[in-house]
Amino acid sequence: MFTGLIETQAALDAVIEEPPGRRLVVRCAALAAAARLGDSIAVSGCCLTVVEIDGETLAFQAGPETLAKTTLGDLRAGSSVNLERSLHVGDALGGHFVTGHVDEVGWLDQRHDAGEWSTFVFHASPRLTRQMASKGSIAVDGVSLTLVDVQADRFSVALIPHTLAATTLGALRTGGRVNLESDLLAKYVEKQLAPRGFGGEPAKG
Secondary structure, three states, X not given: OEOOOOOEEEEEEEEEEEOOEEEEEEEOHHHHHXXXXXXXXXXXXXXXXXXXXXXXXXXXXXXXXXXXXOHHHHOOOOOEEEEEEOOOOOOOOOOOOEOOOOOEEEEXXXXXXXXXXXXXXEEOOXXXXXXXXXXOEEEEOOEEEEEEEXXXXXXXXXXXXXXXXXXXXXXXXXXXXXXXXXXXXXXXXHHXXXXXXXXXXXOOO
């Protein structure tokens, strides 16, 4: 479990083909010094397991399902990723509950910059926007953000200068693909309401 508060950005040292998956090697001295084999770390919103620690680098393995259903399949050596270590019992929850299980890949439809501030409009499927509400939470590439406006196939978020500087979102351009994970609580609400015909397809009897 994560909070969506990114600890650091880091660059990929290497992407190594391990058919049918890949090994992603990230250079991050601070996290490598504190990590242990088997730790869970969110890499741009995807929960991955540390499989190797070598000096300042951490290695993760991503299987074919992860590569196909997230943006991790787009990464190349030199790509920047957002990193966050998993929560420990007693840690402060500054963002919202993020599982690291990506729901779908969306993309940046519009970007409106005003000085050091920005408003982003992302495209998402109606299936996912049903789980969103204005002032609710969404994780975009692992970053916990507050929803401003939600429409049938898009949503907007307002980004402060710190978020733009401290995460990969600052460099995102129109058309850029992102990992999306809706609020865990919204999933459970939709699941409970679906049999009654609200929020999703009614259950088959």
